[in-house]
Amino acid sequence: NSDQGSQFTSDDYKELLRKLNIRQSMDGRSRWADNIMIERWFRSLKTEQLYPNEYRTxxxxxxxxxxYVDDYNNIRPHEALGYKVPNEFYFGCFAA
Known part of the structure; x- marks a missing residue:
């Protein structure tokens, strides 16, 4: 599934998908809020880990x-979660 960004709606891209027999799935226009949490997470990953560093392999x-994923889920407290780390918050919801 993709958004309606220009790279996903270009004729060249759609033709490539057609040739590969791939059915395209897109969110509706102005549906950015549907994926807001994961989009924010990817922004953090890119700006904090990927862009500032170089990788040899x-x-x-x-x-x-x-x-990064392990630190994000197990070490880094989040204000929106009452300053708990995501795993502590998530698994705490299921505590007996």
Missing amino acids: PRELRRLINQ
């Missing part, structure tokens, strides 16, 4: 992304 890139 795909393996190194994967390792550092995995480390």
Whole structure:
């Protein structure tokens, strides 16, 4: 699924998908809020980890992304979650 960005609505891109027998799925116009949480997370990943650094190998890139995800979910408190880390907040919702 993609948004209605110009790269996804270009004739060249749509033709490539057609040739590969891939059915395109897009959100409706002005539906940016549907994915707002994950879009914000990707912005954080890109600005905090990906853009400021250089990676020598795909393996190194994967390792550092995995480390970012682990830190984000287990170490970094979030104001919106009452200054809990996401895993603490999520799994705390299921505590008996």
